[in-house]
Amino acid sequence: MADHKFRRIATEEAFTIHEVAEALRGVARAPGNSIDLTLVRNIYDAPPGRDLNNFLSRLLDLEGERLAVMDELGVDMHVLSLTSPGVQMFDADTATTLVERANDRLAEVIARHPTRFAGLCGFAPQSPKRAAKEMERGIRDLKLNGFIVNSHTNSEYLDDPKFWPILEAAEALDRTLYIHPRGPSDGMDKPFRDYMIHGAMWGYGLEVGTHAVRLICSGLFDRFPKLRICLGHMGEGVHFMLWRIDFMNTAAQRGGRVPRLQMKPSEYFKRNFVITTSGMESDLALDFSLKTLGSDNVLWAIDYPYQPTAPAVAWMDAVPASDEIKHKLYHGNAERVFHIAPQDR
Numbered sequence: 001m002a003d004h005k006f007r008r009i010a011t012e013e014a015f016t017i018h019e020v021a022e023a024l025r026g027v028a029r030a031p032g033n034s035i036d037l038t039l040v041r042n043i044y045d046a047p048p049g050r051d052l053n054n055f056l057s058r059l060l061d062l063e064g065e066r067l068a069v070m071d072e073l074g075v076d077m078h079v080l081s082l083t084s085p086g087v088q089m090f091d092a093d094t095a096t097t098l099v100e101r102a103n104d105r106l107a108e109v110i111a112r113h114p115t116r117f118a119g120l121c122g123f124a125p126q127s128p129k130r131a132a133k134e135m136e137r138g139i140r141d142l143k144l145n146g147f148i149v150n151s152h153t154n155s156e157y158l159d160d161p162k163f164w165p166i167l168e169a170a171e172a173l174d175r176t177l178y179i180h181p182r183g184p185s186d187g188m189d190k191p192f193r194d195y196m197i198h199g200a201m202w203g204y205g206l207e208v209g210t211h212a213v214r215l216i217c218s219g220l221f222d223r224f225p226k227l228r229i230c231l232g233h234m235g236e237g238v239h240f241m242l243w244r245i246d247f248m249n250t251a252a253q254r255g256g257r258v259p260r261l262q263m264k265p266s267e268y269f270k271r272n273f274v275i276t277t278s279g280m281e282s283d284l285a286l287d288f289s290l291k292t293l294g295s296d297n298v299l300w301a302i303d304y305p306y307q308p309t310a311p312a313v314a315w316m317d318a319v320p321a322s323d324e325i326k327h328k329l330y331h332g333n334a335e336r337v338f339h340i341a342p343q344d345r
């Protein structure tokens with residue numbers, strides 16, 4: 001494993017547990033038309049042997065094929081998170097119970113393989129106070145490394161004051177909240193229903209990018225200045241638009257139509273966000289990100305099992321960046337952001 005130059009920590013790696021998969025099968029079989037049901041029905045209620053890309057078996061597997069692939073391709077560590085949509089399509093009680101079980105299971109597998117796995121603590125936003133309690137347990141007792149949420153919950157976003165206990169907890173516990181995609185919420189879903197653009201190709205990024213822009217424009221980061229958010233997929237492209245967001249938001253503030261912010265939107269993005277490279281293996285996009293956000297704020301990720309491991313490794317190995325920067329991308333930033341112990345190797 002130590003035959004490669006840099007420790008490789010992949011930071012957006014998905015898993016599930018049987019109980020959550022079973023509950024998602026229930027969701028798949030219930031009536032409904034939300035965008036996520038396309039994927040949920042294909043993965044969790046597929047006829048035997050027709051499991052889309054074997055995703056379900058690869059999500060359920062932690063210590064078999066996953067570790068073998070990591071060994072074969074020289075990936076030292078997966079930072080694991082309960083796969084999208086997490087528990088966010090269940091009722092509040094089911095969601096709260098299941099996410100506790102998933103966090104327990106995650107802590108157990110990390111304890112068995114402390115150098116191979118770290119993990120993000122899930123929570124059920126449907127019940128913000130209980131979510132905050134579980135977040136505290138996840139860090140204090142289970143020693144997990146950060147938090148994961150899959151964008152909207154019942155089409156509501158985290159700038160809604162009812163979710164503030166969650167953001168207070170993340171800030172107080174000093175751990176990063178990864179906002180991972182799910183399908184565009186009801187109300188913005190319709191134009192995504194043709195040509196399969198609803199998912200990872202386009203819809204996911206717009207959903208999460210919109211979420212991030214909402215958080216910034218709501219003034220949330222004046223209330224929670226130390227809150228740190230992680231976005232995948234090269235920041236979902238948000239930072240490409242920062243100049244325009246600054247210009248338009250400032251104009252809207254002058255008109256008195258939106259919350260007054262203490263800083264420009266771009267300054268919050270640079271202060272309060274980090275991004276990962278999951279499923280976005282573009283030298284140009286990475287170069288732009290490094291120049292815009294700085295080399296401390298970009299982390300490598302694969303997006304296992306949804307994206308193949310070999311190209312993610314080959315790409316980062318070949319990226320035209322200095323050793324100093326590659327060291328940060330491959331593991332230094334992940335160690336700092338997710339409180340992972342550095343390793344001599």
Ligand code: 1DF
Binds near residue numbers: 199204279
């Ligand atoms: C897909 C992609 C599915 C990502 C995911 O979770 C996911 C996909 C359900 O391609 O179907 O996490 N992704 O992050 O890009």
Ligand code: MN
Binds near residue numbers: 012180303306
């Ligand atoms: Mn993902």
